[in-house]
Amino acid sequence: MHESPLTGLILSGGGARAAYQVGVLRAVARLRRDALGPRSRLVNPFGVICGTSAGAINAAALASHADRFDAAVDVIARVWQGFSADQVYRADSLGVIRSGARWLTMMSIGWVIARWRRARPRSLLDNEPLAGLLQRLVPLERLPTLLAAGHLHALAVSASSYSSGEHFTFYSAAQPVEPWERSQRVAEPTRLTHEHLLASSAIPFVFPATRLAHGAGRGWFGDGSMRQTAPLSPAIHLGAQRLLIIGAGRMHEPPNRQVADTGYPNLAQIAGHAMSSIFLDALAVDVERMRRINRTLALLPDSALADTPLRPIEALVISPSQRIDDIAARHLGSLPAPVRALLRGVGVGGEGATARGAALASYLLFEAPFTGELISLGETDTLARRDEVLRFFGWDVAGRPQVAGAALDISLP
Numbered sequence: 001m002h003e004s005p006l007t008g009l010i011l012s013g014g015g016a017r018a019a020y021q022v023g024v025l026r027a028v029a030r031l032r033r034d035a036l037g038p039r040s041r042l043v044n045p046f047g048v049i050c051g052t053s054a055g056a057i058n059a060a061a062l063a064s065h066a067d068r069f070d071a072a073v074d075v076i077a078r079v080w081q082g083f084s085a086d087q088v089y090r091a092d093s094l095g096v097i098r099s100g101a102r103w104l105t106m107m108s109i110g111w112v113i114a115r116w117r118r119a120r121p122r123s124l125l126d127n128e129p130l131a132g133l134l135q136r137l138v139p140l141e142r143l144p145t146l147l148a149a150g151h152l153h154a155l156a157v158s159a160s161s162y163s164s165g166e167h168f169t170f171y172s173a174a175q176p177v178e179p180w181e182r183s184q185r186v187a188e189p190t191r192l193t194h195e196h197l198l199a200s201s202a203i204p205f206v207f208p209a210t211r212l213a214h215g216a217g218r219g220w221f222g223d224g225s226m227r228q229t230a231p232l233s234p235a236i237h238l239g240a241q242r243l244l245i246i247g248a249g250r251m252h253e254p255p256n257r258q259v260a261d262t263g264y265p266n267l268a269q270i271a272g273h274a275m276s277s278i279f280l281d282a283l284a285v286d287v288e289r290m291r292r293i294n295r296t297l298a299l300l301p302d303s304a305l306a307d308t309p310l311r312p313i314e315a316l317v318i319s320p321s322q323r324i325d326d327i328a329a330r331h332l333g334s335l336p337a338p339v340r341a342l343l344r345g346v347g348v349g350g351e352g353a354t355a356r357g358a359a360l361a362s363y364l365l366f367e368a369p370f371t372g373e374l375i376s377l378g379e380t381d382t383l384a385r386r387d388e389v390l391r392f393f394g395w396d397v398a399g400r401p402q403v404a405g406a407a408l409d410i411s412l413p
Contacts, residue, residue: 013053023378
């Protein structure tokens with residue numbers, strides 16, 4: 001069963017940066033065990049789980065094991081702690097030449113050369129290995145049973161349609177939920193598959209689009225962070241009463257931060273900036289919007305509240321206390337040599353303080369030294385806010401969580 005009130009988990013996108021989410025979840029599981037005892041392992045703290053891009057993969061892995069949350073977190077953590085890039089994309093010389101080198105050549109020479117027109121590369125990298133990883137990590141065939149048994153209320157995965165230009169939220173729920181539709185945003189109930197995860201995590205330009213069926217037919221879909229103007233919306237529409245939001249980048253830079261002038265930005269720096277706009281900005285803006293709405297609702301009299309469909313949403317936001325770009329800069333040497341050579345072509349190079357293009361590389365650094373450091377950071381950041389986390393979930397003596405309307409008995413062995 002899942003805890004009550006209905007808590008939503010928001011896992012944002014960010015490629016390899018999503019390792020930070022795993023650290024946060026490990027700390028949450030640890031704090032719950034410490035507060036409630038071992039019996040808590042049988043209860044899922046998140047009734048609604050929503051994910052985008054790499055966050056969609058983490059979300060689906062958790063949802064597929066909603067009846068054993070702590071064990072699911074341990075499995076996901078082992079994968080991220082032992083990551084190597086070749087589990088996600090072809091990182092060998094032949095694979096990079098067949099995709100990335102050819103793609104960059106096409107960008108520089110153009111599509112007019114006939115021999116290239118016969119074999120147009122679709123992306124910078126080939127993410128075929130990721131499909132195999134999903135088969136092992138995410139048993140989505142378990143999802144309908146878990147929903148029916150009450151271990152989970154809903155799972156939602158976001159993707160962006162290259163065909164229609166709309167942003168889609170695909171979801172599966174225990175009970176029928178009326179689809180919602182907003183400007184350029186569509187929600188669709190469906191049986192979620194690994195293809196939805198591949199589409200959601202297809203970083204633009206980097207990984208190829210995935211063809212998906214939907215209500216209007218079929219179309220090509222890419223990363224769900226694109227055109228995602230309201231990342232919190234799916235969880236709220238699916239009934240979440242409070243939200244744990246885990247970001248993949250700092251929500252605010254410290255005031256008066258000194259930024260060195262390194263001259264005219266190269267292609268990697270511009271691409272990294274664009275990636276940040278796609279993966280990080282929408283979440284920060286939506287969190288600010290939610291807080292403004294909460295403050296406004298707090299000022300309204302009860303009679304006015306009765307006339308609006310809006311309701312205050314309690315939220316806890318956990319995001320990195322350090323700049324992930326700086327962490328990535330220390331680990332550029334961990335990338336496979338063929339990938340480093342490819343990225344040098346767009347301006348990624350150096351290491352540490354002299355690194356260039358680390359922001360772009362951070363999305364592709366599926367290597368254990370980098371992901372392991374992010375997991376540790378996520379744990380440290382969360383444990384540093386122990387009292388805040390316990391208050392948010394009600395995991396204390398005065399406020400024990402409810403399970404499907406009944407008290408959670410933590411005295412059982």
